[in-house]
Amino acid sequence: MYSTPCAFRPIVLLNTLGKLIEKMISTRLQFDGVEYGLFHARQFGGIRQRSTEDAGAFLTHLICAGWAKGLKTSVIAFDMAQFFPSLNHEVLLRVLSQQGFLASVWNFFASYLVGRQTSYRWNMFESPNFQADVGVGQGSALSPVLSALYFSLVMKVFYQRISHSKCDVLSYVDYGTLVCQSRTLDQNLPKLSEAYEETFDIVYSTKAFSTVCTVGMLGNSLRGLSPMHKCLLYRSCVVPVAMYGMNLWYHGFSKSKGHLESLRKMQHRAALWITGAFCTSPNKGVESLAGLIPIHLHIKKLAARAVLRPKPFHA
Numbered sequence: 001m002y003s004t005p006c007a008f009r010p011i012v013l014l015n016t017l018g019k020l021i022e023k024m025i026s027t028r029l030q031f032d033g034v035e036y037g038l039f040h041a042r043q044f045g046g047i048r049q050r051s052t053e054d055a056g057a058f059l060t061h062l063i064c065a066g067w068a069k070g071l072k073t074s075v076i077a078f079d080m081a082q083f084f085p086s087l088n089h090e091v092l093l094r095v096l097s098q099q100g101f102l103a104s105v106w107n108f109f110a111s112y113l114v115g116r117q118t119s120y121r122w123n124m125f126e127s128p129n130f131q132a133d134v135g136v137g138q139g140s141a142l143s144p145v146l147s148a149l150y151f152s153l154v155m156k157v158f159y160q161r162i163s164h165s166k167c168d169v170l171s172y173v174d175y176g177t178l179v180c181q182s183r184t185l186d187q188n189l190p191k192l193s194e195a196y197e198e199t200f201d202i203v204y205s206t207k208a209f210s211t212v213c214t215v216g217m218l219g220n221s222l223r224g225l226s227p228m229h230k231c232l233l234y235r236s237c238v239v240p241v242a243m244y245g246m247n248l249w250y251h252g253f254s255k256s257k258g259h260l261e262s263l264r265k266m267q268h269r270a271a272l273w274i275t276g277a278f279c280t281s282p283n284k285g286v287e288s289l290a291g292l293i294p295i296h297l298h299i300k301k302l303a304a305r306a307v308l309r310p311k312p313f314h315a
Helices: 014-034 050-066 091-096 103-112 143-161 187-191 207-217 227-243 255-277 283-290 295-307
Strands: 070-081 167-172 176-183
Touching: 014 143, 050 070, 050 176, 050 227, 070 187, 091 103, 091 143, 103 255, 176 187, 227 255, 227 295, 255 283, 255 295
Parallel strands: none
Antiparallel strands: 070 176, 167 176
């Protein structure tokens, strides 16, 4: 895995006081960007109140709305490699100026982004300083909002060029998704092939179930973690992974029986590990002894909580 240099991801160390100042500026930029519509409506990530679940919910809505109209949906996801290190400072300053920010704002960034240097350190070896005259620090609090403002104009230009076709694009930080809808899938291919000639399969991950299968190494009924700590480990490390994005597939009209059955098996296995009970023990009794809420009730609780979202960031 680490036989090539590109496999390494350096950790950027920044000044603590500078981080606090950057976070305050980032919060204000996000507020103004949302309040005055500087971000594109299809931009997700790097902006508060626009999470991965929001992006997934929007994509799900597009697909379901297409089904209602008799349309087939095709999707291509892409990654903009080296996005953060490649942002041009002069273009970024021009973008801030064109978007209506005060001269004091882009003058600040004109001074903030120049004269930067970085060095690399491996154990006791430290490299000489290198000029960092492009890009924004990926560990900086300002990088998400600056990159979102930078890319918002690209989104607007894209929509001006495809206004004649039934194509859509979603962006999530340095990732993007092209969405095309037509009466048949064959009609979608020419539209997508204009941008990409190679496609990849979607792989469904069973990471949560794999995690449950490996927790047995942490203890059994005789030694290792206590039942209380086993329950805490399962609820804090496994359940959030399994429940992530459940709002996209669980609702009143969805056919979610298969998903619920997989989650029930996962929790039953976890309950057996927590209590040390036999495999033939009844499911509900073991879950009760382990202190676990039934999985379907837990999903209903999360679905109800998702409706009670906090007010928008700009409100």
